[in-house]
Amino acid sequence: MSRRQRLERTPDEAPTREKVLAEAMVVLAEDGFDRFSVQRVLDGAEISRATLYRHFSDVDGLIEAAMVETFRQQVDVYLGVSRQLVEESTDLQSFRQGLKRLLDAFSELPAQVRVQRAHTLVLGTSRPQFGEAVAAVQESLTDGWEEVIRSAQGRGFVRKELDPRAPAVVIQAFSLGRIIDDAAATRMSNASWAQIFFEFFDRAFLVNSD
Numbered sequence: 001m002s003r004r005q006r007l008e009r010t011p012d013e014a015p016t017r018e019k020v021l022a023e024a025m026v027v028l029a030e031d032g033f034d035r036f037s038v039q040r041v042l043d044g045a046e047i048s049r050a051t052l053y054r055h056f057s058d059v060d061g062l063i064e065a066a067m068v069e070t071f072r073q074q075v076d077v078y079l080g081v082s083r084q085l086v087e088e089s090t091d092l093q094s095f096r097q098g099l100k101r102l103l104d105a106f107s108e109l110p111a112q113v114r115v116q117r118a119h120t121l122v123l124g125t126s127r128p129q130f131g132e133a134v135a136a137v138q139e140s141l142t143d144g145w146e147e148v149i150r151s152a153q154g155r156g157f158v159r160k161e162l163d164p165r166a167p168a169v170v171i172q173a174f175s176l177g178r179i180i181d182d183a184a185a186t187r188m189s190n191a192s193w194a195q196i197f198f199e200f201f202d203r204a205f206l207v208n209s210d
Helices: 003-007 013-031 038-045 049-055 059-088 092-107 111-124 128-154 165-182 190-205
Strands: none
Touching (some): 013 038, 013 049, 038 049, 038 059, 059 111, 111 128, 111 165
16 A cells, blocks of 8 residues: 555544454464455454455455564564563573573464465465565565674674574574474474474574583
């Protein structure tokens, strides 16, 4: 939506759109892309179908907006807790301990969260306008991880000779790697994933404490 269109909204339009979008995100999280129910969104947001189409061009537009906003909120959470870890760690040892706890927590996220993110990225390659929105969020995620890595380098936790983009990309690659494992007949446990990721990141990127 253009800046002009946003400025021309009536006072109640923005809250209504946000309410519809929030309900669509709930339905998407609970039922997934394939079983997405517009009627559930209408019932939950307590609006008519005509009102829905005043804010979204069609059902695909609603779903895509929900996928992008879900992705954006996930990015905010991931980067927020990671920045907090760097800021609150008093030394390398406390950073390592905090990183392990953080990875343990991330590993407990439902597989559906990872699958939906992969679906969002893949779908973005076939729908140009949607792809632009996804690409913008993805870029903010990678840039955010680079910022976190630079901060950790400044605190003496991550090796300073590293290009921050390398660990920023690797962090995301591990997340996508779990999706592959999710599809396997024999899957690794959450604890195993967290431990392997921690050991790799520790050896490849963290300052040697010896």
